[in-house]
Amino acid sequence: MSNNLLAGKRGIIFGALDENSIAWKVALEAKSQGAVFTLTNAPVAMRFGEIKKLGEICNAEIIPADATSMPDLENLFTKSMEILGGKVDFILHSIGMSINVRKGLPYTELNYDYFLKAMDISALSFHRVIQTARKLDAINDWGSIVALTYIAAQRAFPGYSDMADNKAALESIARSFGYYLGKEKKIRINTISQSPTATTAGAGIKGFDKFTSYAAKVSPLGNATAEDCARYTVMMFSDMTKMVTMQNLFHDGGFSNTGVSEDILDLV
């Protein structure tokens, strides 16, 4: 159902790889709520060709950009403003990648080259995106920037490896940059901490299926789906949430505030 929450708004959506991606669902929801936007992903992700389908459905142009490349990001913002006819009102950062996780390296035996790469892609890219947008004056006053994160930034989750540290940095960047952009232009920056969700990135975590069913048993509302996350994200882009900034917002069916559940106790 559309309430036209994003009517008249322009944006950029990073990270739609295939139809399971959270960013894919956000694009569909943003479109149905009246937004216009460009889609972007790493040049290597274009090879799979799935994003073209999304571009057609959403009538959105696709601009490849490696989120760790400043020239790519400058090109992305410049072209997006040309295509959309002005500055943007919202940005979704839905990017994560860790070679340590992919290779199943335990946290106690990390490879530091992989760690640095993961930190650059998963966390510093958020700073790069915001810094580039600020330099090009590419965001309207009262704009909204959201990045997706996970509760391993606050609690120990064996198996999440170096992504826990990357997410902690990501959340910190939202707070730190949120201060400056709030003061300068009333632009708000938040992270949404999502339940485990079956996507390409999610499935890379060791024991992901068990992890997901554990979270569902702990959370009073169960796990939030990618579609639920899309609706919440779109609300954060809308004018309904104008005074929310520098927050890490848990979107997890109550997982983060539950100590133990009866469903889990029944299994012990």
Ligand SMILES: NC(=O)c1ccc[n+]([C@@H]2O[C@H](COP(=O)([O-])OP(=O)(O)OC[C@H]3O[C@@H](n4cnc5c(N)ncnc54)[C@H](O)[C@@H]3O)[C@@H](O)[C@H]2O)c1
């Ligand atoms: N799936 C989960 O369980 C879960 C839970 C909480 C948070 N998140 C977060 O949600 C976000 C989206 O992940 P997803 O689960 O939709 O998986 P996904 O694999 O569909 O999305 C990850 C995206 O990151 C992109 N990416 C990787 N390297 C890049 C680079 N150098 N430049 C630009 N883009 C790059 C990939 O191409 C892909 O589109 C991530 O930040 C992830 O950590 C996921």
